[in-house]
Amino acid sequence: MRILALSLVLVTAPALGDEIKCEGPFAADSSESRLIETFGKENVVTGDVPGPEGSTVLATTVYPNDPAKSIEFGWWDEASLERTAYFTVPAGDTAxxxxxxxxxxxxxxxxxxxxxxxxxxxxxxxxxxxxxxxxxxxxxxxxxxxxxxxxxxxxxxxxxxxxxxxxxxxxxxxxxxxxxxxxxxxxxxxxxxxxxxx
Incomplete structure (x- = not known):
C-alpha cells in the first residue's frame, strides 16, 4: 500500500521542467490536503507571505526552502485552505x-x-x-x-x-x-x- 501511495505521488507531482496543467494539485478544486498528498507533508508549509504593496497574505508554499522549485498557492477559502485562487510557476517549469x-x-x-x-x-x-x-x-x-x-x-x-x-x-x-x-x-x-x- 505504501509503495502504491509513493507511485501516485511520483505520477502526480511534476518534475522540474515539466509543463504544469490546470488539473490535479493545480486544479480549481485543489486544497492544502491535496498538496500534502501530492508533494509530501514535509514539503508543504502554510503561513503569511508578502503580498502587494507591503501587505501580507495567507498562502501555502510547496518546497519553501528551494527557490528553484517553490510554488505558492492562495485560497479562496482561507479557513479551510481550499479552492485555488492562484499559484505561482517555478522558473524552470512551463506554465x-x-x-x-x-x-x-x-x-x-x-x-x-x-x-x-x-x-x-x-x-x-x-x-x-x-x-x-x-x-x-x-x-x-x-x-x-x-x-x-x-x-x-x-x-x-x-x-x-x-x-x-x-x-x-x-x-x-x-x-x-x-x-x-x-x-x-x-x-x-x-x-x-x-x-x-x-
Missing part, C-alpha cells in the same frame, strides 16, 4: 499555455496568437500582463494566466518614458525589445467559483 520565464514579448505574442497589453514599468505593478481575446485568454482547465515582465540592460540615455508608470502598453511597442523585456514571473489564477454561484 499552462506554454509560457516560460525568460520569454521575450514577441515570443509571448506568438503564443497568444496576437498582441496583448502590459502595464508600464518602474512601479508596483510594472510589467504585469493579462490576456483577453487571444489563445492565452482561454486555458484548458478554466485557469487564467498572467505574467510579469522585467526589463534587461539598456543604454542609460534611452528615453523610456513611453513604457514607464501606470499606463497600458501594447506588446507591439518597439521599446520593449530595446529594453530586452522578458517574462520574470508567471501566476495562474482561478475565478471564485462560489461567488459565481451566488
Amino acid at each position: 499552462p499555455g506554454g509560457l516560460k520565464a525568460g520569454m521575450t514579448v514577441k515570443e509571448v505574442e506568438a503564443l497568444n496568437g496576437g498582441p496583448f497589453y502590459l502595464y508600464g514599468f518602474f512601479w508596483d505593478y510594472g510589467g504585469s500582463a493579462g490576456f483577453e481575446g487571444g489563445k492565452l485568454g482561454y486555458i484548458e482547465g478554466g485557469c487564467v494566466v498572467s505574467v510579469r515582465f522585467a526589463v534587461g540592460d539598456y543604454p542609460p540615455d534611452l528615453d523610456v518614458t513611453a513604457i514607464s508608470g501606470d499606463r497600458q502598453i501594447s506588446s507591439i511597442e518597439p521599446l520593449l525589445a530595446t529594453v530586452n523585456a522578458r517574462v520574470d514571473t508567471i501566476t495562474v489564477g482561478y475565478r471564485d467559483s462560489s461567488a459565481a454561484e451566488d
Whole structure:
C-alpha cells in the first residue's frame, strides 16, 4: 500500500521542467490536503507571505526552502485552505499555455496568437500582463494566466518614458525589445467559483 501511495505521488507531482496543467494539485478544486498528498507533508508549509504593496497574505508554499522549485498557492477559502485562487510557476517549469520565464514579448505574442497589453514599468505593478481575446485568454482547465515582465540592460540615455508608470502598453511597442523585456514571473489564477454561484 505504501509503495502504491509513493507511485501516485511520483505520477502526480511534476518534475522540474515539466509543463504544469490546470488539473490535479493545480486544479480549481485543489486544497492544502491535496498538496500534502501530492508533494509530501514535509514539503508543504502554510503561513503569511508578502503580498502587494507591503501587505501580507495567507498562502501555502510547496518546497519553501528551494527557490528553484517553490510554488505558492492562495485560497479562496482561507479557513479551510481550499479552492485555488492562484499559484505561482517555478522558473524552470512551463506554465499552462506554454509560457516560460525568460520569454521575450514577441515570443509571448506568438503564443497568444496576437498582441496583448502590459502595464508600464518602474512601479508596483510594472510589467504585469493579462490576456483577453487571444489563445492565452482561454486555458484548458478554466485557469487564467498572467505574467510579469522585467526589463534587461539598456543604454542609460534611452528615453523610456513611453513604457514607464501606470499606463497600458501594447506588446507591439518597439521599446520593449530595446529594453530586452522578458517574462520574470508567471501566476495562474482561478475565478471564485462560489461567488459565481451566488
